[in-house]
Amino acid sequence: xxxxxxxVGVGVVMRVQDGALEVxxxxxxxxxxxxxxxxxxxxxxxxxxxVAALAHVEQLETRVLDNGSIATAYLGLVPAExxxxxxxxxxxxxxxxxxxxxxxxxxAKLSYTNVGFALAPGTFTISELREVYVAALGxxxxxxxxxxxxxxxxxLERVDGRRAPGRTGGRPAALFRFASDRLEVTDEFATLRxxx
Amino acid sequence: xxxxxxxVGVGVVMRVQDGALEVxxxxxxxxxxxxxxxxxxxxxxxxxxxVAALAHVEQLETRVLDNGSIATAYLGLVPAExxxxxxxxxxxxxxxxxxxxxxxxxxAKLSYTNVGFALAPGTFTISELREVYVAALGxxxxxxxxxxxxxxxxxLERVDGRRAPGRTGGRPAALFRFASDRLEVTDEFATLRxxx
DNA sequence: TCAAAAGTGTTTATAATACACCCATGG
DNA sequence: CCATGGGTGTATTATAAACACTTTTGA
Numbered sequence: 001x002x003x004x005x006x007x008v009g010v011g012v013v014m015r016v017q018d019g020a021l022e023v024x025x026x027x028x029x030x031x032x033x034x035x036x037x038x039x040x041x042x043x044x045x046x047x048x049x050x051v052a053a054l055a056h057v058e059q060l061e062t063r064v065l066d067n068g069s070i071a072t073a074y075l076g077l078v079p080a081e082x083x084x085x086x087x088x089x090x091x092x093x094x095x096x097x098x099x100x101x102x103x104x105x106x107x108a109k110l111s112y113t114n115v116g117f118a119l120a121p122g123t124f125t126i127s128e129l130r131e132v133y134v135a136a137l138g139x140x141x142x143x144x145x146x147x148x149x150x151x152x153x154x155x156l157e158r159v160d161g162r163r164a165p166g167r168t169g170g171r172p173a174a175l176f177r178f179a180s181d182r183l184e185v186t187d188e189f190a191t192l193r194x195x196x
Numbered sequence: 197x198x199x200x201x202x203x204v205g206v207g208v209v210m211r212v213q214d215g216a217l218e219v220x221x222x223x224x225x226x227x228x229x230x231x232x233x234x235x236x237x238x239x240x241x242x243x244x245x246x247v248a249a250l251a252h253v254e255q256l257e258t259r260v261l262d263n264g265s266i267a268t269a270y271l272g273l274v275p276a277e278x279x280x281x282x283x284x285x286x287x288x289x290x291x292x293x294x295x296x297x298x299x300x301x302x303x304a305k306l307s308y309t310n311v312g313f314a315l316a317p318g319t320f321t322i323s324e325l326r327e328v329y330v331a332a333l334g335x336x337x338x339x340x341x342x343x344x345x346x347x348x349x350x351x352l353e354r355v356d357g358r359r360a361p362g363r364t365g366g367r368p369a370a371l372f373r374f375a376s377d378r379l380e381v382t383d384e385f386a387t388l389r390x391x392x
Numbered sequence: 393t394c395a396a397a398a399g400t401g402t403t404t405a406t407a408a409t410a411c412a413c414c415c416a417t418g419g
Numbered sequence: 420c421c422a423t424g425g426g427t428g429t430a431t432t433a434t435a436a437a438c439a440c441t442t443t444t445g446a
Contacts, residue, residue, distance in 0.1 A: 005203070005231070005233050005234070007201070007203060007266055035201070035266070037201050037264070038264055039260075040260050041258065041259070041260060041266075059257060061255060062255065062258040062268045063237070064234075064236050064237060068233070068234050070203055070231070070237075070266075072258045110388065111386050111388050112386050112387070125425085126425080126426085127424080133388070137388065137390075139390040139391070140390070140391050141388060142391075142409075142410085143426090144409090144410085144411090144426080144427085145388075145408065145410085146388070148407095149387055149388070149407085152407080152408090164417090165417055165418070165425090166418090166423095166424090167418070167419085168417095168418070168419090168422080168424080169416085169417045169418035169419070169421095169422070169423050169424075170416075170417060170418080170422090170424030170425065171415055171417060171423085171424060171425040171426070172416070172417070172424095172425080173424080173425060174425080174426080187386050189307060190307050190308050190383050190386045190434095191308070191345055191383065191434080192306065192307050192329070192333060192337060192341075192345070193435090193436080194333075194336070195335070195336050195338075195436090195437095321398085323398080338436075338437080339398080339399090340399080340400090340436090340437085340438090341435065341436060341437085343399085344434095344435075344436095345434085345436095348434080348435090360444090361396085361397070361398090361443080361444050361445070362396095362397090362445085363445065363446080364395080364396055364397080364444095364445070364446085365394095365395070365396050365397070365443085365444050365445035365446070366395090366396045366397030366443075366444055366445080367396085367397055367398040367399070367442060367443035367444055368398080368443070368444070369397080369398060369399090383434095386408095387407085387408070388408095389408085389409085391409090391410095
């Protein structure tokens with residue numbers, strides 16, 4: 001038997017704040033923890049990140065790092081309101097392994113799952129949700145179409161009450177919430193659907 | 197520093213043969229190799245599987261196995277004609293970790309990428325390609341629609357010549373090939389496309 | 393001339409985008 | 420009463436599924 005290299009769990013925790021996608025850093029690096037023998041990867045991750053505070057977690061990728069250790073990265077998502085402490089920095093300004101993969105995974109899943117629930121507050125207006133999507137996708141999104149797509153798919157539900165307009169006026173906005181707080185694939189078969 | 201657990205690279209190599217999706221086994225188990233210090237995961241995989249013979253490889257998932265070792269699994273695909281040696285068994289009859297994940301990944305990617313290239317022979321008729329898709333997807337596929345979708349997306353190209361009919365007759369079938377032998381996403385934005 | 397297999401033409405269904413227009417509020 | 424922001428109605432477009440029909444072969 002040869003000596004094995006150490007294995008670390010790495011967290012790429014993201015949120016959307018003030019119209020920008022941000023990543024949680026720990027002294028300039030992604031939070032990580034060394035895996036103890038017999039321990040699960042998620043348990044190790046839990047020593048690096050407050051996993052219970054994450055609205056969604058999923059495994060990203062395993063790579064051998066420059067320092068020779070093996071790292072398994074996880075994507076974690078929280079809403080902007082989350083009290084998760086740490087050093088938040090714009091994803092676009094970060095040149096660390098796994099961050100690009102996390103961003104690209106998030107972007108893809110926003111299109112065909114309900115994963116927005118993990119970035120949005122409990123209730124929100126369509127405009128607010130639009131800002132989240134714009135920041136995470138990196139391109140403009142029409143509020144009209146966003147609403148129609150997510151309502152048709154059953155991803156969004158209307159909630160009682162309205163948001164009062166600001167001092168510049170405007171019609172009060174209806175409030176919505178995500179129908180589920182767990183990941184669901186909402187557009188499974190883009191093509192080649194099974195016959196009826 | 198604590199003792200680290202051993203890390204293994206695992207291959208889930210699949211092909212479609214005689215209308216069934218099959219997995220390559222090594223004495224009843226998935227081929228695997230222990231990672232040496234400083235070695236890349238792909239290099240370790242290469243000691244378990246003839247990676248050069250694979251038409252497509254991608255990482256699947258990392259898990260702690262029942263025996264305590266950490267395993268990173270890869271999905272490998274080969275065409276039925278591949279001379280890759282070993283014990284091929286129907287995927288549906290296998291109860292091993294990673295196989296279900298591999299099948300589900302393959303199914304998804306058949307819908308929105310050109311990954312079929314890795315399972316199909318160099319040239320083929322639409323009927324032959326249809327059999328590959330039926331086996332890998334697990335549901336019926338219309339030859340008509342399969343052809344139209346893949347041609348429209350630019351995934352398939354026509355090749356000179358025709359396949360002579362069998363003794364039961366029928367119109368000779370046109371031959372096609374995949375336009376690329378590398379993975380390409382052909383239907384990236386199911387929804388929420390960037391504006392023009 | 394018929395059955396089999398392949399391929400095309402055309403219709404239908406669905407989903408999403410685009411855009412015009414109406415609604416409700418503050419000042 | 421008008422600017423602002425929210426929301427709905429209604430094309431338009433794109434993609435793919437469904438299905439009828441034509442083509443080309445072997446026997």
